[in-house]
Amino acid sequence: xxxxxxxxxxxxxxxxxxxxxxxxxxxxxxxxxxxxxxxxxxxxxxxxxxxxxxxxxxxxxxxxxxxxxxxxxxxxxxxxxxxxxxxxxxxxxxxxxxxxxxxxxxxxxxxxxxxxxxxxxxxxxxxxxxxxxxxxxxxxxxxxxxxxxxxxxxxxxxxxxxxxxxxxxxxxxxxxxxxxxxxxxxxxxxxxxxxxxxxxxxxxxxxxxxxxxxxxxxxxxxxxxxxxxxxxxxxxxxxxxxxxxxxxxxxxxxxxxxxxxxxxxxxxxxxxxxxxxxxxxxxxxxxxxxxxxxx
Amino acid sequence: xxxxxxxxxxxxxxxxxxxxxxxxxxxxxxxxxxxxxxxxxxxxxxxxxxxxxxxxxxxxxxxxxxxxxxxxxxxxxxxxxxxxxxxxxxxxxxxxxxxxxxxxxxxxxxxxxxxxxxxxxxxxxxxxxxxxxxxxxxxxxxxxxxxxxxxxxxxxxxxxxxxxxxxxxxxxxxxxxxxxxxxxxxxxxxxxxxxxxxxxxxxxxxxxxxxxxxxxxxxxxxxxxxxxxxxxxxxxxxxxxxxxxxxxxxxxxxxxxxxxxxxxxxxxxxxxxxxxxxxxxxxxxxxxxxxxxxxxxxxxxxxxxxxxxxxxxxxxxxxxxxxxxxxxxxxxxxxxxxxxxxxxxxxxxxxxxxxxxxxxxxxxxxxxxxxxxxxxxxxxxxxxxxxxxxxxxxxxxxxxxxxxxxxxxxxxxxxxxxxxxxxxxxxxxxxxxxxx
Numbered sequence: 001x002x003x004x005x006x007x008x009x010x011x012x013x014x015x016x017x018x019x020x021x022x023x024x025x026x027x028x029x030x031x032x033x034x035x036x037x038x039x040x041x042x043x044x045x046x047x048x049x050x051x052x053x054x055x056x057x058x059x060x061x062x063x064x065x066x067x068x069x070x071x072x073x074x075x076x077x078x079x080x081x082x083x084x085x086x087x088x089x090x091x092x093x094x095x096x097x098x099x100x101x102x103x104x105x106x107x108x109x110x111x112x113x114x115x116x117x118x119x120x121x122x123x124x125x126x127x128x129x130x131x132x133x134x135x136x137x138x139x140x141x142x143x144x145x146x147x148x149x150x151x152x153x154x155x156x157x158x159x160x161x162x163x164x165x166x167x168x169x170x171x172x173x174x175x176x177x178x179x180x181x182x183x184x185x186x187x188x189x190x191x192x193x194x195x196x197x198x199x200x201x202x203x204x205x206x207x208x209x210x211x212x213x214x215x216x217x218x219x220x221x222x223x224x225x226x227x228x229x230x231x232x233x234x235x236x237x238x239x240x241x242x243x244x245x246x247x248x249x250x251x252x253x254x255x256x257x258x259x260x261x262x263x264x265x266x267x268x269x270x271x272x273x274x275x276x277x278x279x280x281x282x283x284x285x286x287x288x289x290x291x292x293x294x295x
Numbered sequence: 296x297x298x299x300x301x302x303x304x305x306x307x308x309x310x311x312x313x314x315x316x317x318x319x320x321x322x323x324x325x326x327x328x329x330x331x332x333x334x335x336x337x338x339x340x341x342x343x344x345x346x347x348x349x350x351x352x353x354x355x356x357x358x359x360x361x362x363x364x365x366x367x368x369x370x371x372x373x374x375x376x377x378x379x380x381x382x383x384x385x386x387x388x389x390x391x392x393x394x395x396x397x398x399x400x401x402x403x404x405x406x407x408x409x410x411x412x413x414x415x416x417x418x419x420x421x422x423x424x425x426x427x428x429x430x431x432x433x434x435x436x437x438x439x440x441x442x443x444x445x446x447x448x449x450x451x452x453x454x455x456x457x458x459x460x461x462x463x464x465x466x467x468x469x470x471x472x473x474x475x476x477x478x479x480x481x482x483x484x485x486x487x488x489x490x491x492x493x494x495x496x497x498x499x500x501x502x503x504x505x506x507x508x509x510x511x512x513x514x515x516x517x518x519x520x521x522x523x524x525x526x527x528x529x530x531x532x533x534x535x536x537x538x539x540x541x542x543x544x545x546x547x548x549x550x551x552x553x554x555x556x557x558x559x560x561x562x563x564x565x566x567x568x569x570x571x572x573x574x575x576x577x578x579x580x581x582x583x584x585x586x587x588x589x590x591x592x593x594x595x596x597x598x599x600x601x602x603x604x605x606x607x608x609x610x611x612x613x614x615x616x617x618x619x620x621x622x623x624x625x626x627x628x629x630x631x632x633x634x635x636x637x638x639x640x641x642x643x644x645x646x647x648x649x650x651x652x653x654x655x656x657x658x659x660x661x662x663x664x665x666x667x668x669x670x671x672x673x674x675x676x677x678x679x680x681x682x683x684x685x686x687x688x689x690x691x692x693x694x695x696x697x698x699x700x701x702x703x704x705x706x707x708x709x710x711x712x713x714x715x716x717x718x719x720x721x722x723x724x725x726x727x728x729x730x731x
Contacts, residue, residue: 047367047368047371048370048390048391048394048396049390049393050371050395128545132541132542132545133537133540133541152536152537152539152540152541153540154481154540154542155537155538155540155541157697157699237360240481241360241482241483241689243481243483243539243689243690244539244540244693244697245690245693245694245697246690256364257686260363260364260367261363261364261682261685261686262682262683263390263682264683
């Protein structure tokens with residue numbers, strides 16, 4: 001019969017053994033590629049020739065003087081900002097409302113979550129079609145008397161980034177709603193009862209009970225949304241390829257152009273590392289702010 | 296005893312299996328193209344496989360956007376296709392050749408007499424340092440596709456001068472067509488067809504060659520004038536109010552549906568158009584865009600669509616060459632290509648006699664052949680120049696149409712990218728191989 005080892009060493013070793021398969025997979029498919037990208041970023045590799053010459057910080061110096069990188073950097077921040085506002089802000093509101101709805105809740109929930117399972121390329125195709133000048137969006141605007149708002153969404157330098165961010169949010173907000181709903185179910189009903197006894201209206205209950213109780217969940221949704229929005233590629237590439245001109249160029253599409261299309265893998269890798277650093281800094285900053293507020 | 300004999304037979308059969316499997320060559324072919332545009336290669340592979348028991352050709356297709364990014368890592372890893380189509384000219388394959396990823400086809404050229412099929416001009420675009428790197432397979436062209444029914448309904452004739460072209464556009468605009476000439480510029484690359492044609496019109500074949508292979512510059516006056524004219528046409532609404540907001544696929548849907556009267560494109564759309572319109576395909580025709588300025592000639596846009604390369608590390612080079620020969624030098628292969636609207640390089644007399652080309656394909660080649668004596672220009676500058684220049688051109692062409700960049704600025708950006716590519720060794724010298 002199997003006897004559980006009780007020595008201290010065995011007890012320390014057990015968790016490691018259990019984690020080893022997952023860690024191995026993580027190391028092979030996540031850590032090693034990340035390490036490779038960092039390594040390539042210090043080379044002039046073109047992705048074709050076998051030789052890679054070490055160029056030190058040359059690719060990183062180039063980032064600072066590359067105006068397209070900074071355009072893409074700015075666009076990525078706007079893009080992520082819009083998506084965070086929608087997915088975290090609106091996602092929370094939708095979840096809070098859904099938590100109070102009993103009739104047809106499952107149906108509404110399904111409708112909101114359904115786009116999450118649609119392939120990003122299909123999402124891109126759907127929205128590309130809807131955003132055509134004679135597409136559904138403009139037709140609806142015309143029909144409801146808001147024709148003045150109709151615009152060539154994918155061809156407008158002013159609108160394209162926001163239009164694509166909205167399309168991306170449509171396909172991802174369902175996940176935020178589900179996480180918030182799960183968090184809401186864990187909030188003690190007694191807290192709402194106490195708030196009502198104290199004379200709080202529904203908005204005040206949301207402000208002083210729901211929001212503080214959901215702080216850890218909000219952090220998870222925020223970080224998930226942030227990382228997802230920074231690494232988005234497919235919907236932008238399949239709709240505009242960063243255009244018109246570069247008005248929807250984000251860091252991931254710019255990295256792809258430089259690395260894969262122009263065979264500048266070294267420089268493309270440097271853009272990738274910059275993206276990694278930016279997301280890491282933003283995540284750490286947010287976590288620290290959260291921790292400080294919690295204390 | 297019977298049991299021993301039976302067992303021996305089974306063992307012999309088992310041992311024979313891997314031997315026959317090894318004798319079978321599998322040639323994996325990668326083709327770039329959109330769904331429906333490359334089915335002829337499936338047909339050719341099936342016909343070849345039926346005639347060659349020892350070889351199995353498998354065709355893998357990938358969209359143009361994703362083809363190169365998938366191909367290059369595969370080749371770099373020593374894997375990927377045995378045979379594949381890829382860009383040619385001075386700017387595209389230099390890195391593949393320098394990286395030793397593609398096979399030298401010079402011996403095959405002489406052994407199989409490819410010189411009888413591939414014209415010297417195309418050999419020059421697919422060779423360097425006296426070695427042939429690709430089989431320049433097919434000739435592509437572009438022309439103005441138009442809706443005959445719309446023209447007829449509004450009393451419009453096919454234009455033969457730029458003044459007549461302006462009248463055509465004006466009449467169509469007055470008839471309520473807000474997009475007289477569809478462009479599909481949200482996808483960027485369709486604008487480069489106009490760019491290639493107009494650069495050719497203003498600079499002529501010599502002007503283009505002087506940049507590609509000489510000391511010419513994209514900032515030379517003809518290229519600036521061509522870019523300015525394109526911008527002027529955009530401002531005048533020739534391509535509709537929002538050309539950069541409409542994708543190529545959506546544009547072609549509108550064209551075949553009769554909502555857009557004209558679009559400048561190539562024979563690769565004919566298959567999809569025939570599927571979309573059925574019997575109505577006869578309502579469409581093709582004409583050569585008239586000379587834009589008084590002193591200009593019509594220079595047909597002729598390019599090799601791409602070249603076919605064999606992977607250096609392939610173990611099936613000979614079988615790949617056999618398939619190349621079947622596709623592009625056998626009458627059966629050439630007829631199949633012609634029937635699909637694809638024109639293989641080299642003399643067509645024998646194949647044309649047997650082929651039943653789509654009428655629109657005949658029209659577009661007639662429009663091209665009528666002016667062949669003027670000398671042709673590349674149909675797709677974006678497939679023969681380096682990726683860095685293509686990125687700049689695509690963005691710049693959209694900027695011209697949105698009127699946020701001048702023609703001079705566009706030319707300067709192109710030239711900067713071209714010089715940088717030259718300095719990085721991405722531009723090949725003029726090719727050609729010595730006779731043996």
